[in-house]
Amino acid sequence: MTTAKTRRRVRGDGVDLAVYEQGDRSRPTVLLVHGYPDTHAVWDEVADRLAVRYHVVRYDVRGAGASSRPFGRRRYTFDYLMADMRAVLDATAPERKVHLVGHDWGSIQSWEAVCTMPDRFASFTSISGPCLDHVAHWTRARLARPTPRNLRLAAGQALRSWYIYFFQTPVLPELLWRAGMTRPFSRALELGEGVRMRDGHPARTMPRDGASGVGLYRANMAQRLRKPRDRRTDVPTQVVVPTRDLFVSPHLVGGLADRVPHLSLRPIAAGHWVPRSHPDVVARWITEHITGVQGGPLTAAESRALRRARADRDRRPFEGSLVVVTGAGSGIGRATALAFAERGAEVVAADIDAATARRTAELAGLVGPAAHPFQVDVSDLSAMEDFAKSVMHEHGVPDVVVNNAGIGMAGSFLDHSVDDWRAVLDVNLWGVVHGSRLFAAQMVERGEGGHIVNTASAAAYTPSRTLPAYATSKAAVLMLSECLRAELKGKGIGVSAVCPGIVDTNITRTSRFVGVGAEREASGRERAARAYARRGFGPERVAEQIVAAVRRDRALVPVTAEARFGYLASRLSPGLMRLLARIDLR
Amino acid sequence: MASVTSPAPLTGVRDGRLINIVSNKEALTHAVRPAELERFRDMQRLCYRCAEEVAATLEPGVTEREACRRMRRWLRANGVDDWLHTPFAWFGDRSAFRGFKIPTQFLPSGTRLEEGMPYILDMAPVRRGYCADIGYGGVLGENRIWERLDADLAAYRTLILGLVRERRPFAEIYAEVDALIERQGYENRHRKYPGRVIGHQVGVIGGILPKGVGFPFGVRFLQTLGRELVKERVAGRSPLWNGAAASRHPPTPGLWAVEPHLGFRGVGVKFEEILVVTEDDAYWLDDDLPHVHRWARREASA
Numbered sequence: 024m025t026t027a028k029t030r031r032r033v034r035g036d037g038v039d040l041a042v043y044e045q046g047d048r049s050r051p052t053v054l055l056v057h058g059y060p061d062t063h064a065v066w067d068e069v070a071d072r073l074a075v076r077y078h079v080v081r082y083d084v085r086g087a088g089a090s091s092r093p094f095g096r097r098r099y100t101f102d103y104l105m106a107d108m109r110a111v112l113d114a115t116a117p118e119r120k121v122h123l124v125g126h127d128w129g130s131i132q133s134w135e136a137v138c139t140m141p142d143r144f145a146s147f148t149s150i151s152g153p154c155l156d157h158v159a160h161w162t163r164a165r166l167a168r169p170t171p172r173n174l175r176l177a178a179g180q181a182l183r184s185w186y187i188y189f190f191q192t193p194v195l196p197e198l199l200w201r202a203g204m205t206r207p208f209s210r211a212l213e214l215g216e217g218v219r220m221r222d223g224h225p226a227r228t229m230p231r232d233g234a235s236g237v238g239l240y241r242a243n244m245a246q247r248l249r250k251p252r253d254r255r256t257d258v259p260t261q262v263v264v265p266t267r268d269l270f271v272s273p274h275l276v277g278g279l280a281d282r283v284p285h286l287s288l289r290p291i292a293a294g295h296w297v298p299r300s301h302p303d304v305v306a307r308w309i310t311e312h313i314t315g316v317q318g319g320p321l322t323a324a325e326s327r328a329l330r331r332a333r334a335d336r337d338r339r340p341f342e343g344s345l346v347v348v349t350g351a352g353s354g355i356g357r358a359t360a361l362a363f364a365e366r367g368a369e370v371v372a373a374d375i376d377a378a379t380a381r382r383t384a385e386l387a388g389l390v391g392p393a394a395h396p397f398q399v400d401v402s403d404l405s406a407m408e409d410f411a412k413s414v415m416h417e418h419g420v421p422d423v424v425v426n427n428a429g430i431g432m433a434g435s436f437l438d439h440s441v442d443d444w445r446a447v448l449d450v451n452l453w454g455v456v457h458g459s460r461l462f463a464a465q466m467v468e469r470g471e472g473g474h475i476v477n478t479a480s481a482a483a484y485t486p487s488r489t490l491p492a493y494a495t496s497k498a499a500v501l502m503l504s505e506c507l508r509a510e511l512k513g514k515g516i517g518v519s520a521v522c523p524g525i526v527d528t529n530i531t532r533t534s535r536f537v538g539v540g541a542e543r544e545a546s547g548r549e550r551a552a553r554a555y556a557r558r559g560f561g562p563e564r565v566a567e568q569i570v571a572a573v574r575r576d577r578a579l580v581p582v583t584a585e586a587r588f589g590y591l592a593s594r595l596s597p598g599l600m601r602l603l604a605r606i607d608l609r
Numbered sequence: 610m611a612s613v614t615s616p617a618p619l620t621g622v623r624d625g626r627l628i629n630i631v632s633n634k635e636a637l638t639h640a641v642r643p644a645e646l647e648r649f650r651d652m653q654r655l656c657y658r659c660a661e662e663v664a665a666t667l668e669p670g671v672t673e674r675e676a677c678r679r680m681r682r683w684l685r686a687n688g689v690d691d692w693l694h695t696p697f698a699w700f701g702d703r704s705a706f707r708g709f710k711i712p713t714q715f716l717p718s719g720t721r722l723e724e725g726m727p728y729i730l731d732m733a734p735v736r737r738g739y740c741a742d743i744g745y746g747g748v749l750g751e752n753r754i755w756e757r758l759d760a761d762l763a764a765y766r767t768l769i770l771g772l773v774r775e776r777r778p779f780a781e782i783y784a785e786v787d788a789l790i791e792r793q794g795y796e797n798r799h800r801k802y803p804g805r806v807i808g809h810q811v812g813v814i815g816g817i818l819p820k821g822v823g824f825p826f827g828v829r830f831l832q833t834l835g836r837e838l839v840k841e842r843v844a845g846r847s848p849l850w851n852g853a854a855a856s857r858h859p860p861t862p863g864l865w866a867v868e869p870h871l872g873f874r875g876v877g878v879k880f881e882e883i884l885v886v887t888e889d890d891a892y893w894l895d896d897d898l899p900h901v902h903r904w905a906r907r908e909a910s911a
Binding site for chain 1: 753754757791792793794873874
């Protein structure tokens with residue numbers, strides 16, 4: 024999908040700039056500004072993707088790549104950088120507003136551009152490069168109120184800035200770059216961020232680029248941090264926030280909304296060179312942002328993504344998120360669907376019983392955005408595949424999936440028939456396997472992270488002679504969740520196992536009591552229902568914990584006091600648990 | 610209207626005009642005659658008129674206490690001389706009894722009404738021995754959740770009446786109501802009432818204790834109720850209708866104030882009106898009530 028790239032030279036302020044263009048010139052212009060110590064080539068993947076829809080302009084900033092290298096740190100101040108950018112804009116997109124995208128130092132100077140010449144830009148996407156003035160204000164605000172958290176955050180950024188201090192020392196940085204830093208740099212990039220070396224990045228000119236570009240730090244950093252200006256912009260801005268950035272703390276966006284009224288935040292579990300590691304996501308976000316600003320046509324998923332990114336003060340925490348809940352027709356599932364809807368999420372309420380799913384969707388629509396019911400048997404693989412597909416096609420990739428559907432079964436092991444076992448495992452375990460597998464695949468494919476919650480049970484770690492099949496299935500769910508969590512961590516997808524305990528839901532009335540007649544089964548259900556009702560722990564409180572688990576990415580959540588006690592006891596004294604397991608609860 | 614006079618003699622049946630003979634000895638459970646029913650119906654209509662008129666005066670900023678004061682004044686001005694309980698008003702999420710742990714939380718508070726807030730007015734006055742006990746729900750302005758809840762509340766009036774007519778035990782009816790609440794995805798809020806009651810028996814209130822005394826329950830009502838609790842217990846019944854074992858008996862003939870109360874996300878709705886139970890039938894004392902008309906209008910416009 025590579026489109027032809029033309030190169031020309033543009034005269035900047037005392038330098039010749041190498042400018043590269045791609046795509047149809049009649050389309051809206053996107054200007055990509057690279058960082059340090061890169062060249063325009065760092066954008067190759069992103070530019071190729073954007074060139075299909077936009078006129079993409081890139082240039083090597085002064086001192087880098089094929090542009091000329093002024094001598095002396097004075098030649099790298101913001102004034103010169105802005106003059107260069109103006110020259111490039113005048114040459115490639117005269118008399119029209121462009122969509123600006125900056126990475127690293129490219130983003131830092133782009134902040135200066137959108138704050139000082141906002142009339143030239145229709146939108147701005149900042150990646151891993153903060154506004155220096157904002158950083159100064161942010162640091163002062165942290166130190167002015169030195170709570171432990173504020174000090175930690177400030178220290179976090181101070182540590183990430185180690186190289187900036189080093190760059191202030193004379194000569195030494197240049198010598199190091201010249202001595203051949205390219206190879207270790209490439210190794211570090213591959214090891215640290217999983218970004219492989221390719222033609223153009225790191226550039227062949229890196230020793231020179233690295234040495235000249237030190238001027239950027241010497242000319243601007245100390246000046247701005249010492250005397251920050253009041254920088255604000257009305258340009259619609261989205262900030263891509265890599266949460267594993269080794270150089271820019273994700274917390275730096277704090278308070279940014281006060282200075283940038285049209286602000287969107289796009290967190291992503293990635294390192295500093297996110298345009299290299301996640302070009303699809305970056306190109307998609309740039310496109311969505313531009314389309315949103317232009318008021319162009321958006322799919323349901325795209326407009327939801329934009330709403331999710333908005334940094335409004337009164338924004339509900341799950342605004343613009345898509346949440347899928349199975350077993351949403353009753354109990355914990357319904358309460359969870361409502362809890363997410365109440366926080367702004369668009370809910371897909373799935374249940375084996377279509378009527379109850381519809382009802383949940385209706386209620387969710389009362390407290391939040393319109394919700395969607397779906398009838399599905401989680402134990403049926405092909406039904407689940409259809410479900411996952413139609414969720415993706417109709418609504419997009421979910422941000423949160425709650426695999427909650429489950430059934431209860433009580434009785435002695437010898438009374439459980441093979442079919443009983445199958446019934447429990449099909450729903451409680453296979454349902455979770457299907458849901459996790461299908462939706463995790465979608466989340467990984469999309470590359471924007473997500474969260475999977477699996478409803479296990481306190482029975483997962485509390486052995487009992489009364490619940491052999493049920494407890495086994497839930498223990499499997501717990502282990503599955505732990506394994507999945509380990510695997511998906513790197514993809515920015517969290518996995519939580521929720522272990523509710525005794526919660527007053529209709530599971531008691533639908534549970535099977537094996538090995539007894541219909542009459543004793545009915546009385547057993549009644550007794551269990553009464554006992555659970557007496558415990559008086561409602562599903563709403565579990566739902567609150569599920570929401571909290573997603574927000575804080577908790578691995579294991581024992582909910583009720585007995586679930587917490589059981590968890591503790593199972594770790595401190597398994598012998599005690601074995602003793603308790605011998606009590607017949609029927 | 611069909612005659613509701615019970616063929617079998619029940620306790621406390623007397624001939625003659627009851628208004629002059631209300632006394633401590635008057636039982637809650639007794640056969641009621643058309644003329645008496647008329648008086649209960651008048652009383653209930655009076656209450657609903659009061660509720661509608663007071664509700665019309667509710668504006669943003671009014672406190673629950675102020676609303677209750679208005680109800681009390683209105684009722685006093687219209688001849689009310691005693692209370693089963695003094696009027697209650699619950700605004701906002703208090704209409705769903707959110708966070709109610711102790712009984713004093715039912716009492717009118719300083720909570721102020723705001724635009725979009727649901728409210729419930731609940732009053733149970735007595736006039737010359739005849740009482741009513743009503744619940745009136747509304748919302749100030751627009752509230753989607755309240756609209757939905759209120760529309761769904763209509764089903765309970767039909768459900769309860771149908772089950773009482775089938776003479777299903779009270780406890781079972783209570784469970785059926787709970788099942789419907791669960792299907793609808795709401796919360797049972799009447800279980801927060803003292804005794805977790807969905808209804809209680811009412812009748813002619815008398816006695817030697819002073820009138821108009823009680824906070825919030827009238828002493829005469831408490832006296833009558835206490836006596837009935839004992840007396841009905843002997844007969845294996847209860848004047849309180851809840852889901853417990855004491856309510857595992859077919860509907861007791863008499864007058865029952867029925868008050869299903871639903872809650873959802875900080876919005877509560879209820880209705881309360883008198884159900885007439887006879888030996889073999891049951892009917893609502895009055896169908897000419899604001900909520901019945903509102904539901905019919907909504908049904909027609911849907």
